[in-house]
Amino acid sequence: MPAPETDTPLPQDFDTLKAAILERKAQLPKRLRQVAAYALDNPDEIAFGTAASIAASAEVQPSTLVRFAQHFGFVGFSSLQQIFRARLRERTPGYDERLRALGENGHSQLESGAILNGFVAAGHRSLDNLAGAVDPAAFEEAVTILARAETIYLVAKRRSYPISSYMAYAFGKLKIRHQTVGTAAGIDEDVLAMAGRKDAAFAVSFSPYAPESIHQARLLAARHVPVVSLTDSAFSPLAESSRVWFEIAEADHAGFRSLSASMAFAMALTVAVAEKRRQLGTRPETE
Known part of the structure; x- marks a missing residue:
C-alpha cells in the first residue's frame, strides 16, 4: 500500500481539508487541481458517488482520485470520502427532505405548477445554506x-x-x-x-x-x-x-x-x- 505523499497532519474534518486544498491549490498538478475544484464545488457528489462516477464527472481517471487523496495524507480515496460524508451528517437539516417530498408527492399535476414548485423549493434550499456559507x-x-x-x-x-x-x-x-x-x-x-x-x-x-x-x-x-x-x-x-x-x-x-x-x-x-x-x-x- 503506497504511503501518503505528505507528512503534514491529516485533515480531520471538511473545513480543515478545504483549507489545505486552498493553501496548496497553486502547487497541485493539473489533474489533481481538476479534482480539487470538482470536490469543493460538488461536496455532496463526493460523499454519495462511487469512484467511477466521481471520476467520470470530474473528467479524470479513477486512479487520479487515489493520488489526490494520498496527496493530502489519506491512504486511499475511500478514506478521504469519509470526510465528505461526515460533513453531511454534521450539517443542520435543511430543505433537502422537502425537495424530495415535493417530488415524491406530485405536489401539482399541472406541469407549470410543478415548475413553480421546483423553483420555490430550490430557492428555499439556497437560502437555507446561505447562513452556513x-x-x-x-x-x-x-x-x-x-x-x-x-x-x-x-x-x-x-x-x-x-x-x-x-x-x-x-x-x-x-x-x-x-x-x-x-x-x-x-x-x-x-x-x-x-x-x-x-x-x-x-x-x-x-x-x-x-x-x-x-x-x-x-x-x-x-x-x-x-x-x-x-x-x-x-x-x-x-x-x-x-x-x-x-x-x-x-x-x-x-x-x-x-x-x-x-x-x-x-x-x-x-x-x-x-x-x-x-x-x-x-x-x-x-x-
Whole structure:
C-alpha cells in the first residue's frame, strides 16, 4: 500500500481539508487541481458517488482520485470520502427532505405548477445554506471595507448583473456614492481609471465566469483598490483578486439556477454597509 505523499497532519474534518486544498491549490498538478475544484464545488457528489462516477464527472481517471487523496495524507480515496460524508451528517437539516417530498408527492399535476414548485423549493434550499456559507468575521470585514470607501465600484456582467443593478439602486436610495462598471458607451476602462486606494469594489461572477469581470477585478486590485467579491467556487478566478470573497452556490431546478441566496446576500451587505457608515459617522452624499 503506497504511503501518503505528505507528512503534514491529516485533515480531520471538511473545513480543515478545504483549507489545505486552498493553501496548496497553486502547487497541485493539473489533474489533481481538476479534482480539487470538482470536490469543493460538488461536496455532496463526493460523499454519495462511487469512484467511477466521481471520476467520470470530474473528467479524470479513477486512479487520479487515489493520488489526490494520498496527496493530502489519506491512504486511499475511500478514506478521504469519509470526510465528505461526515460533513453531511454534521450539517443542520435543511430543505433537502422537502425537495424530495415535493417530488415524491406530485405536489401539482399541472406541469407549470410543478415548475413553480421546483423553483420555490430550490430557492428555499439556497437560502437555507446561505447562513452556513458566510463567515461572520469575513462578512464584517467586507462591510467595513465598503463602508469606508469614498466610492464603491460595482462589477458584474451576464447572470450576475441583476445583483449589481439592485445594489446600485439601493446605494442610490441610501445616498452612498457608487459607480456601476458597465456603460453603453464602452468606457469601462476610463471609469476604472478613476478608482483609487480610498475607494473599494464589489465584484460578482459565477461559472462560467465573465472574462470582463475577472479582468476588471484584477485591474482594480493592481491599483490597490480593495475588492470584495461574490462567486460560487473556491477556485473562482475572482478569489485571487479579492481582499475578501464569499462562495455561494445556488441550488438549481432542472439545470436552471436562480439568484435567491445571492440577492439575499447582496441585500444584507448593502444595508450593513449603510449601517456601518452611520456608526462610523460617515456623512451621506448629497446631490
